[in-house]
Amino acid sequence: METITTPSGVTLAFDRFVGGAAGTVILIGGAFGYRKFPKMVELAEKLADEYKLTVINYDRRGRGDSTDSPGVYDVENEIEDIAALVAAAGGSAALFGWSSGAGLALRAANSGRIPGITGVVAFEPPFVVNRQEFVPAKDLEVKLHQLVASGNRGKTVSFYMTKAMGVPRAFVAVMRLTPFWKELKATANSTPHDWAVMKDFMRGESLRPADWAGVTVPTLVLAGGSSGRLLRNGARAIAEVLPTAKHVEVAKLSHNPKIDLLAPPAGEFLVGLARKADQ
Known part of the structure; x- marks a missing residue:
């Protein structure tokens, strides 16, 4: 390293x-x-x-x-x-x-x-260039920042995956049972950086x-x-x-x-x- x-x-x-x-x-x-x-x-x-x-x-x-x-x-x-x-x-x-x-x-x-x-x-x-599939909510950033500040990494992962990425809730629920969930939680607090990069270009426009x-x-x-x-x-x-x-x-x-x-x-x-x- x-x-x-x-x-x-x-x-x-x-x-x-x-x-x-x-x-x-x-x-x-x-x-x-x-x-x-x-x-x-x-x-x-x-x-x-x-x-x-x-x-x-x-x-x-x-x-x-x-x-x-x-x-x-x-x-x-x-x-x-x-x-x-x-x-x-x-x-x-x-x-x-x-x-x-x-x-x-x-x-x-x-x-x-x-x-x-x-x-x-x-x-x-x-x-996200049209509204035919999935478009994240405009106020997503507010809730995401609140979750990160709260320290609840599990909820942050679930929220970002479902609300920012459009992953089905059932799939996220299954992921919670896998060893990989620990790795997702470890990087959960970095997701506002991803949103800062992409938010202006995920509006369905x-x-x-x-x-x-x-x-x-x-x-x-x-x-x-x-x-x-x-x-x-x-x-x-x-x-x-x-x-x-x-x-x-x-x-x-x-x-x-x-x-x-x-x-x-x-x-x-x-x-x-x-x-x-x-x-």
């Missing part, structure tokens, strides 16, 4: 997987994600071993071994975190984001604050090209053919408004992905970025 301290005083913990000379990528997890999550580790290892990428797999603020800014939930702070990680990577890196982590990767690239970003892989950013004009680096938007329609629609919608994006839907891939299906398109794209940089 390595650590850095950001300008705002947050300590970020990360693992560095050194694969070769094919460039560097920073992995950004989604809601409840953390760097020791088995599939994040598997993805990091595969990108390093098979695609010769150097991979930085970090705990976003409030998760794992990273510290937090309790009560302060602002996407600009997480963009600052990514800037610090890019600097730690040597000044340039691509970003791979999963779910709300994909939304954060795109917002970081869009910010213009990190010139060292070389490209983005966005895996199923949860944009079409995405506007002007809001994303700053994403000028090569971008791959990935979706799974076995994922729900909401996620597939969101991935297609953001790819359509980005200036330089390619959209790929991978058969049999889901939001809880098999890494053997997710890694190839991501790895090939990221290696391609490094090759273009060398030309």
